[in-house]
Amino acid sequence: MKSGMLAAEAAFGVLQDGSNMESYWEKLKKSWVWEELRKARNYRPAFDYGLIPGLAISALEHYILRGRAPVTLRHGKPDHEAMDPAKLHSPIQYSKPDGVLSFDVPTSLYRSNTNHEHDQPPHLHLRDPTIPELVNMPEYAGPETRYCPARVYEYVPDEKGQLKLHINAQNCLHCKACDIKDPKQNIEWTVPEGGGGPGYSVM
Ligand code: SF4
Numbered sequence: 755m756k757s758g759m760l761a762a763e764a765a766f767g768v769l770q771d772g773s774n775m776e777s778y779w780e781k782l783k784k785s786w787v788w789e790e791l792r793k794a795r796n797y798r799p800a801f802d803y804g805l806i807p808g809l810a811i812s813a814l815e816h817y818i819l820r821g822r823a824p825v826t827l828r829h830g831k832p833d834h835e836a837m838d839p840a841k842l843h844s845p846i847q848y849s850k851p852d853g854v855l856s857f858d859v860p861t862s863l864y865r866s867n868t869n870h871e872h873d874q875p876p877h878l879h880l881r882d883p884t885i886p887e888l889v890n891m892p893e894y895a896g897p898e899t900r901y902c903p904a905r906v907y908e909y910v911p912d913e914k915g916q917l918k919l920h921i922n923a924q925n926c927l928h929c930k931a932c933d934i935k936d937p938k939q940n941i942e943w944t945v946p947e948g949g950g951g952p953g954y955s956v957m
Contacts, residue, residue, distance in 0.1 A: 795826055802827075802830045837935070839894060840895035878926065880941060881939075886909075890936075894937055905922070
């Protein structure tokens, strides 16, 4: 959220004085966001070397080096290539929302203050409209219905009973998980109309 505010401030500066968006990077590098991300940059890729080496490297980073490691470890492969076929796993039974700390999707969406004009052009597109039914559902059990936090993607039976992907773009929270995670990189996320999307307040 802080990085979003920094981007907004930098964009405002560009509009006001004609500078360029490099000021965003300068502000970001001087902020606590950069410091925090830099300290944590090697935690996840360390586990590409296995559980024990991952724990050892993470502990070294966390307790001793604290972001001063001379190298930045790389992830082995992009997220969308890390998805396994559904047949290799059992479905996860998630506990129901308790209404105190966890909430159902409609309640969470309402609280996110998401607000799109109902007639704005859709900002989510499928590069190949056949991939969801030919690949995503049979091979990966429709992962977009689970990783999307806003239930934007639903498989709905058509008049012949065939499951078809339905996209509720107006619910999108702009997290871009679908852009990153779709196994065939078939979802094209474009910038939505300005002024919409989730809102937040600064206390
Ligand atoms: S950007 Fe996030 S909220 Fe929007 S459709 Fe993709 S996964 Fe869902």
